[in-house]
Amino acid sequence: MQLLRSYRLLVTWQALRKKNYLPLMMAVQTLFSLGIVLGYPLLFPTLDRTSIYLIATGAPAISMVSVGLVALPQTIGEQKAEGSLAYMRSLPVPRLAYLVADLTVWMAIVIPGVVLGVLVGAWRFGLELQVSPLVVPAVLMVALTATCVGYAIASILPYMLTVVITQAIVVFVFMFSPLTFLPDKLPAWFEAIHSVLPIQAMGEVTRGTIAPNEFGLPLGAFLTLAVWCFLGFGVTYAAMSRRG
Amino acid sequence: MxxxxxxxxxxxxxxxxxxxxxxxxxxxxxxxxxxxxxxxxxxxxxxxxxxxxxxxxxxxxxxxxxxxxxxxxxxxxxxxxxxxxxxxxxxxxxxxxxxxxxxxxxxxxxxxxxxxxxxxxxxxxxxxxxxxxxxxxxxxxxxxxxxxxxxxxxxxxxxxxxxxxxxxxxxxxxxxxxxxxxxxxxxxxxxxxxxxxxxxxxxxxxxxxxxxxxxxTPAGLKGRLGAALRLELVLDPDASEIPASPFGLSAVPVGNRVMVGVPMDAAGQAVAWAESLKHAGSVEEFTLGPATLEDVYVALVGGAEARPAQVEEVFDATAA
Incomplete structure (x- = not known):
């Protein structure tokens, strides 16, 4: 009961804190998606059908990963550095309620960007997507994993290191992650690394449910996401509960 | 408690x-x-x-x-x-x-x-x-x-x-x-x-x-200082040394100021002493007022130059 009451009040608090931030975030995510679906055809004027679908479904995946693994850890890192996270931790609320409330608000920030990303892709390439009903749990799973892992990065690393790592993640996600291309384009050793990291699985789950007629939906990807989600949440929860 | x-x-x-x-x-x-x-x-x-x-x-x-x-x-x-x-x-x-x-x-x-x-x-x-x-x-x-x-x-x-x-x-x-x-x-x-x-x-x-x-309590701590009054001397920038207190209590330097504890019955003597320092040119101006908690604080943790010997001195004088 106390958990639910705290959760509701904390969601209100965190949503109000981010309300000015949400339109900006949506604009940036839309620009991301626009950049990808408009930019890639400039680089590669002739795109085959698979590539078009990869780009159209990769844009929303990149959008989720960028918020979860870049914007979120930077924001949490800032809150840690300025002491506001410590203030929130001093409140008489269960840690679980605080963490789940904050993740809920971050997910709410992530999701509109996904919808916009899909719409922008479908519009640019004139696609008629046969979106699977599984898209809802799939997108929620991807968004939750991205936010949990991002939260864990900020929780365990000092702020400056978080900034550096997240900058590296931007390059890694845009250039070297199989979100807008298939993993077999990568060297075998790099493909092996991606097979255990969560980013490839995020791409597979997203495209497998947004364009199920074009791509399969590997169950292993769900499992990979579940493991990373659990790990991210566990690390964050432990860091939140820890007394220095 | x-x-x-x-x-x-x-x-x-x-x-x-x-x-x-x-x-x-x-x-x-x-x-x-x-x-x-x-x-x-x-x-x-x-x-x-x-x-x-x-x-x-x-x-x-x-x-x-x-x-x-x-x-x-x-x-x-x-x-x-x-x-x-x-x-x-x-x-x-x-x-x-x-x-x-x-x-x-x-x-x-x-x-x-x-x-x-x-x-x-x-x-x-x-x-x-x-x-x-x-x-x-x-x-x-x-x-x-x-x-x-x-x-x-x-x-x-x-x-x-x-x-x-x-x-x-x-x-x-x-x-x-x-x-x-x-x-x-x-x-x-x-x-x-x-x-x-x-x-x-x-x-x-x-x-x-x-x-x-x-x-x-604030009053108790001020009592420990052993002085009901404080004489604040603003030193002349050219003054070479801090004047020694004639009241058996220490003179605590804080920047270009010196705080001197003064017993209540020595108020007249303190003013005369400060006047003489002013005439001699080592002090620019002075004020005499009731001792405050700030005096206790300054005496205890005041300027880095005042510690730690100064702390002992103040309380030794109090105990004496």
Whole structure:
């Protein structure tokens, strides 16, 4: 009961804190998606059908990963550095309620960007997507994993290191992650690394449910996401509960 | 005593000993000041009470219950105004105070009633529906105080509550601090503003390098100084040495000033002595007034040049 009451009040608090931030975030995510679906055809004027679908479904995946693994850890890192996270931790609320409330608000920030990303892709390439009903749990799973892992990065690393790592993640996600291309384009050793990291699985789950007629939906990807989600949440929860 | 801290020591992983065997006891209805320089260990102490930091050794008890073993209970029993600004940008003061009150378990209608009273008492009405992102630092601190006061715990800890607050509202705030104590809370007030502390606290402790170096009522501590009056000398910039006090009490240098303790019956003698220094050109001007808590504080932890021999000297003289 106390958990639910705290959760509701904390969601209100965190949503109000981010309300000015949400339109900006949506604009940036839309620009991301626009950049990808408009930019890639400039680089590669002739795109085959698979590539078009990869780009159209990769844009929303990149959008989720960028918020979860870049914007979120930077924001949490800032809150840690300025002491506001410590203030929130001093409140008489269960840690679980605080963490789940904050993740809920971050997910709410992530999701509109996904919808916009899909719409922008479908519009640019004139696609008629046969979106699977599984898209809802799939997108929620991807968004939750991205936010949990991002939260864990900020929780365990000092702020400056978080900034550096997240900058590296931007390059890694845009250039070297199989979100807008298939993993077999990568060297075998790099493909092996991606097979255990969560980013490839995020791409597979997203495209497998947004364009199920074009791509399969590997169950292993769900499992990979579940493991990373659990790990991210566990690390964050432990860091939140820890007394220095 | 409601809050009982015994032999509290905190050594950070970096090896810094921020608290070193601190023992304090604060009763219901008492406003207790914790004074000290930046880095004296005040915030470390408060963060341990509220369960953000784990003591290396020692105990913290509220109402006899072990707070180190149960940090969740510590957060429920303590309300806290942190030194950092509260994260309320995007919220109005009204929303922020209401949310905090409800998060502390008080019913919404009761929270609203108390919030209205606090906003009136702190004269915050003009800003109550403004986005906190647009508020000045001082107004935000008052809102942070109201958040700590709307549904207070048994112990209320206020870390530098008056920073950036204008002089008129500071008075309003001190009145509310007293109201909290009058309603039975033990108030632990962290500050380096000695002048305000003298007027506002019942008892205080002075912390230096993680240790309590003096504790008592403001009057009691001033009594320990052994001087009812203070003579403040402003040195001539060319003066080569600090004048030696003729009253058996030390002369404590602070920048280009020297504070000299003067017994009540030596007031005339002190003025004559200061006049002679002025004539000799070693002193530009002087003032004689009642000794303040600041004099005690300066004597104890004053300029770095005044420590530690100076501290011993002052209290040796007192004991003599």
């Amino acid at each position: 409601l809050l009982q801290i015994e032999e509290l020591t905190k050594v950070y992983r970096t090896g810094v000993r921020a608290n070193d065997g601190i023992s304090l006891a604060i009763g219901e209805g008492e406003v207790f000041g914790l004074l000290g320089h930046n880095g004296a260990g005040k915030t470390t102490l408060v963060n341990q009470v509220v369960g953000l930091l784990k003591p290396t050794s020692g105990s913290i008890r509220i109402d006899g219950r072990d707070m180190v073993a149960d940090p969740g209970l510590a957060r429920r029993l303590c309300s806290f105004q942190a030194q950092a600004q509260v994260p309320i940008d995007g919220l109005t003061p009204r929303q922020a105070i209401d949310l905090l009150g409800q998060l502390r378990g008080t019913a919404r209608t009761e929270v609203e009633r108390r919030r209205e009273r606090l906003i009136d008492a702190l004269d915050l009405g003009a800003w109550q529906d403004e986005d906190a992102a647009r508020l000045s630092g001082g107004v935000k601190r008052l809102v942070a105080f109201a958040m700590a006061a709307v549904a207070p715990g048994r112990v209320v800890m206020l870390d530098e509550p008056t920073n950036d607050v204008d002089p008129v509202r500071r008075r309003l705030l001190w009145r509310q601090v007293r109201t909290l104590a009058d309603h039975g809370a033990a108030v632990l007030l962290v500050t380096h503003n000695v002048i305000e502390a003298e007027r506002s606290v019942d008892r205080l402790a002075i912390l230096d390098e993680g240790r309590v170096i003096a504790e008592g």
